Amino acid sequence: MTRNAKINALLLLAVAALAVLPLALGLGDHKEEPFAGADGEAETAITELEPDYEPWFSPLYEPPSGEIESGLFALQAAVGAGVLAYYFGVRRGRRQGEERARRQQPAPGTGSDAGPGLPDEAVSPGHRA
Secondary structure: OOHHHHHHHHHHHHHHHHHHHHHHOOOOOOOOOOOOOHHHHHHHHHHHHOOOOOOOOOOOOOOOOHHHHHHHHHHHHHHHHHHHHHHHHHHHHHHHHHHHHHHHOOOOOOOOOOOOOOOHHHOOHHHOO
């Protein structure tokens, strides 16, 4: 197994652990909605501290259900991941293309004086310009 494959496997294992461990350890069992998100937690904390608080803004769009809200969030995350993957793919492709171009170009000062299409051995010493 190569070094990159080992790193990728460890990263995948860490992500899986971050997703599974909170559920397996029962974190959030004492809450009504254990993994509601930061927005809900902030709203609850503000309401407890200041019951008369009025929000400054209201949402532009309020999804009709929590499932639709979750779906829209997942769609947003998928689009963002796609944009990032495209960006990094383009950068890697350009870098690989530049490396190939550099490898195919002869090094400076090693050019052939035989002319185009003829190897050095095909020209005899008496016929050189």
